[in-house]
Amino acid sequence: MDWKWIQTFVHAAAHENFRRTSEELFISQPTVTIQIKQLEQYLGSRLFKRVGRRVELTEEGRRFLPHAKHLLSVHEEGLQELHRLKQGYSRRLNLAVSPLVAAYLIPHVLNRYVSANPDVEVQVQVLESKQIADAVLQDQVDLGLSRLWASDARLTCDILGEDEVVLVAPHDGYDAESATPLHLGDLLATHMLLTYNHPEYWEPLMQELQTRYRYIRTMLVTQVHVTKRFIEEGLGISFLPEITIRRERTEGRLLQVDCPELVLPTARTYAIMKHDVTEGRRFLEFFRGFI
Secondary structure, three states, rough: OOOHHHHHHHHHHHHHHHHHHHOOOOOOOOHHHHHHHHHHHHHOOOEEEEOEEEEEHHHHHHHHHHHHHHHHHHHHHHHHHHHHHHOOOOOEEEEEHHHHHHHHHHHHHHHHHHHHHOEEEEEEOOHHHHHHHHHHHHOOEEEEOOEEEEOOOEEEEEEEEEEEEEEEOOOOOOOOOOOOOOOHHHHHHOOOOEEEEEHHHHHHHHHHHHHOOOOOOEOOOOOHHHHHHHOOOOOEEEEEEHHHHHHHHHHHOEEEEEEOOOOOOOOOEEEEEEEHHHHHHHHHHHHHHOO
16 A cells, blocks of 8 residues: 555545646645555545535545544554654653743743754744634643643643743833933823733732723733733833843833832743643753753
């Protein structure tokens, strides 16, 4: 049996059209027909029937389809395993991380980890925090690093670290000695508040702000890096994890404003696991050494 027959069958079953199958696989339509016929002869079963200008799976075809998909999956996994072996990998670590973790927390640690563990193949998926728990649950990854608590009882969720949240405003052009102190109330009167760029702390923060300040103009901006760019352009102010503004603050592009009138929240990073996977646990221990 030729693996190409199986691949062609699975694609043809998905499209129910030999022409579209040929276009997707970059082969001619007669080749598709020949490969399907060869597979049918090998199996001794008819897999498709014609219905007008398209094809449909027969009962035998429907029964065989999940097995064909499994064969392709096993075949691909085997090829990947051999490829990893040729590259010198003997272990694998699959991570899911939030955009904020990917941008500000993990690069330095991951660089050190890869250098210290050259036999580990690392795969990183960048997902929104609300998607990470599902990825761990479905065994797509060994470990999730999220900014959102995972409440599912099937998962373990531990606080990995905390960052202070600070008030951030456009730079006013003055140095620290000559600048007039800025106050939250004045900033809210002249700027929009850019909100919900973090999945966890905005609800209680907005409740506190709305009890103290009657009129607040808001704009929902769901990504930290976009929020920072908008603030640089003078579009608004926001409350961001301090770790995310260090470079811009040092370069004089953003201002961190003292906010004594509020008890500001902290932004947490959570480690989410389903199984006590060896590589996930090792990486977690390595990561904690840098916090």
